[in-house]
Amino acid sequence: MQLREKLRILADAAKYDASCSSSGGKKRDSVQSKGIGSNEGTGICHSYTPDGRCVSLLKILLTNQCLYDCAFCINRRSSNVPRAKFTVEELVQLTLDFYKRNYIEGLFLSSGIVKSHDETMEEMTRVAKSLREDHKFAGYIHLKLIAGASPELIAEAGRYADRVSVNVELPREDTLQSLAPEKRGDIIRKSMATFPVDVNTAERELLLRVPGLGVKSIDKIIAARRHRTLGLEDIARLTRSLDKCRPFLIARDWRPALSLTDDANLRAKLAPAAQQLDLFG
């Protein structure tokens, strides 16, 4: 199958992943009309970065083949839509080509599930890894995690992506059962659990990812928890920035509400307040 045909099928299949209102527009080109401007109708969507900028993304599926048969999904295995699958190399090249032409500032990559959760997640991660490491791509990358993939693969995806997210599909277990009975809510939720981490049991590497915890504080925490189960007061004594790390930690007497780490304003709550610079100094 030609790359352009794959692009048509897999960008179209991705438009149902609700993340943007501008995907699915018609392609227009001013070369023939001698007018001005053109747009690449296939697969461009928009998202907001943490600093509030709106960026254009190539929104695409690795594949629309899928082992599952979720009743609400155009890509379910019983659907008779045309199927396609990119190779990792094709997707990397496509992203670079779109980027160099100024069509996009980044990539939004999702996928149906082929062969296995791990194999699909691994291929998606290889796209991000190759962009970052082989091509020093500094653009934005959003990966849709494959719920059920191994924690190591999910952690690796997080190392290369600016943002990862999971489709919860349906909010209630009974509706999930009736429309997507092959899916399990607990497995979907588990793939979202990198935070909060338990300060009394988490490995050093995981604690190093907690905002506000530095190497020295973590060494003190690990030494102290050998002797007792740490509470919030202990952490306050062992770190300098309890306010910053508290939303990401579980301690003997503390468990953050889910809404804390889910809060869209989390950055604003934790980042230092903006200061007016002296314009005339």
Ligand code: SF4
């Ligand atoms: S697993 Fe995802 S892609 Fe596959 S049928 Fe269900 S919703 Fe669609």
